[in-house]
Amino acid sequence: MRITLVGSRHFGVTTFDMLRNHGVEIARVVVADGEDRLAAAARAAGVEVTVQADPKLVVGSEIAEGTDLIVTAHSHARISQGALAAAKLGGIGYHPSLLPRHRGIAAVEWTIREGDPIAGGTVYHLAERMDAGAIAAQEWCFVKKGETARELWERALAPLGQKLLAQVIDYAKTHKSLPAKPQDEQFATRAPALSH
Known part of the structure; x- marks a missing residue:
């Protein structure tokens, strides 16, 4: 491949x-x-x-x-x-949220700001609209109390990204296609850049 x-x-x-x-x-x-x-x-x-x-x-x-x-x-x-x-096969990307929640550039920061007890990562199909393509793989993790966005990214979300990307690539190698589950638009939220 x-x-x-x-x-x-x-x-x-x-x-x-x-x-x-x-x-x-x-x-x-x-x-x-x-x-x-x-x-x-x-x-x-x-x-x-x-x-x-x-x-x-x-x-x-x-x-x-x-x-x-x-x-x-x-x-x-x-x-x-x-x-x-x-x-x-087109393209895939990793987004550090449980899409369709927190679409946008500051997903991890919004996870912390909103006080989400659970975060996660999504490997999704690249599409015309940002972070809106079908889901290829997704997994959740807990957010520790008092954790910063950077700590959450380094502890859980970055390693999760590697794992999920590897899983989807293995699937693609075997099946010559990508898993795809459409995102449910009713649950979509935005995560625009935060101005500090």
């Missing part, structure tokens, strides 16, 4: 490492910033790196030829319809 990984930062690197240990081929890494640590990790491993022409959008020509699946890991760019069409 050939994967184009779109991402950044620490979660991008841990996802890169997980994929490399998971018997898939990383055909290309796409980043918004050529100096990002994910770009450095990919170059060190001899994987081709492409820097997005537009940091907010990934286009079809930036996806490696023959890609089976696009995986996003800490990417804030929209994956265009053309990019999704360039991959046999």
